[in-house]
Amino acid sequence: MQTDLTNAIFLLNEIKHALVELKEKGVKKTINLSNFPLSYDEAKFLDEVLGRGNIKIIYESAELTVWQETKISGVWWGEYRNSAGKIILRTVEITFFPELAMSQVEDIEDGIKTLDEVLENLKAKV
Numbered sequence: 161m162q163t164d165l166t167n168a169i170f171l172l173n174e175i176k177h178a179l180v181e182l183k184e185k186g187v188k189k190t191i192n193l194s195n196f197p198l199s200y201d202e203a204k205f206l207d208e209v210l211g212r213g214n215i216k217i218i219y220e221s222a223e224l225t226v227w228q229e230t231k232i233s234g235v236w237w238g239e240y241r242n243s244a245g246k247i248i249l250r251t252v253e254i255t256f257f258p259e260l261a262m263s264q265v266e267d268i269e270d271g272i273k274t275l276d277e278v279l280e281n282l283k284a285k286v
Contacts, residue, residue, distance in 0.1 A: 166202075219260065238252070
């Protein structure tokens with residue numbers, strides 16, 4: 161009996177199209193896997209095709225987020241958990257690097273202030 165992989169094949173086509181857009185125009189895309197009613201066989205097939213790459217990013221805050229590079233460069237698995245540890249969102253992100261994992265300008269500004277304070281304190285002691 162042939163397994164129906166219609167939704168998985170549709171997703172792979174979406175991912176391929178998004179990769180072309182990323183390469184040619186720098187356009188990023190996030191696909192919410194909750195929007196696709198994948199069967200067990202489809203999810204397994206998608207996992208086998210995309211696989212796992214070498215980079216894993218863990219963002220630890222009140223809510224844990226993990227990004228895992230796939231073996232397809234520019235394609236990332238995203239898994240978002242709530243404060244109780246329950247998975248609330250699974251995504252496929254087509255991007256050079258997950259946006260939420262990048263340093264934010266406000267955080268960089270805070271880092272500059274912290275280093276300014278440390279350097280001022282050291283200067284006062286010398």
